[in-house]
Amino acid sequence: MTTIADQLGLARQSVAPMPTTPPQRWCILRTSPGRTLSLAKSLAGAGFTIWTPSEVQTRRRPRTRTVREVDAPILPSFVFASADRVHDLRRITMLEMSPHPQFSIFQHGGKVPLIAERELARLRAEEADAQRRSALKRAERARRERGARPKAAIPIGQxxxxxxxxxxxxxxxxxxxxxxxxxxxxxxxxxxxxxxxxxxxxxxxx
Missing domain, CATH: 2.30.30 (SH3 type barrels.)
Structure with missing residues (x-):
């Protein structure tokens, strides 16, 4: 039987259990890719239990060598919300003027499918790997900057x-x-x- 996790590519895998609260169930919120992180931040600020996997990416500023770090979603347009407040979330989607970025609650067969915490194991692991890679890249950039040649002002005409x-x-x-x-x-x-x-x-x- 195909589960909603299978449809999203969230295949189960064996990992160590999370040492926090007992497994909970999540509903899936959909939004535009560019609003993924802003929606998660907005709803979390309103007291909802929210999670979306993210990673730090580096972007080079145009016409410079300066590199900046930006947060980016690993699964654009998907945000997971604790299912115990699905009714509150539904009320938000019905507001004419919402304080949050626009979103919808994902439904399948006319019902809101619930995702168990264990079904997010692959995404949790992917996010952790991305964070480790970012830390290594950050350390490497710092090492290179420490060893970089200093600037030198040489007068024109010298x-x-x-x-x-x-x-x-x-x-x-x-x-x-x-x-x-x-x-x-x-x-x-x-x-x-x-x-x-x-x-x-x-x-x-x-």
Missing amino acids: KVDGTGPWSGLTGTVTECDGRTAIVLFGGILPVTIDAWKLASGEVIAA
Whole structure:
């Protein structure tokens, strides 16, 4: 017999029992994907027992190297609510002006199916794995930032004597953003050099 959990891909698996309260039953709320987390937060703030699996994702700000973290739903459009207040939730869906993002209560065959806590085991495990991955990525970014080369302000027009492949050439700094500098050697050869190399003397200031 196909259960509602099977339809949602919430296959049962053997995991250690949760060390909190005894298993409860959940009803399923549906909303638009973009409102998943805001609905969960809004209803939780109103005193409902709510859960939706989420993870932290990293997004790069446009035209920068800055990375920011954002919360994202693992199962967009699905929010689980404790079934003991399904009647209160139904009343909210009937309000003309609701203080919460719009949602509906999922029904199957004209009835509200209830999900046992054990049927959410796979999603609970997936959320825990996502949190561990996020923590590892966060630690790796912090490690890289600690080892990152500092910015260096190199004045435009600064004369430099090249070393290595530019040995014997004298160049002029034409651009510098603190990370990299463009040095024009011989008046015709623009070369991009890490600014810290200029500041540290790897390319010697004249």
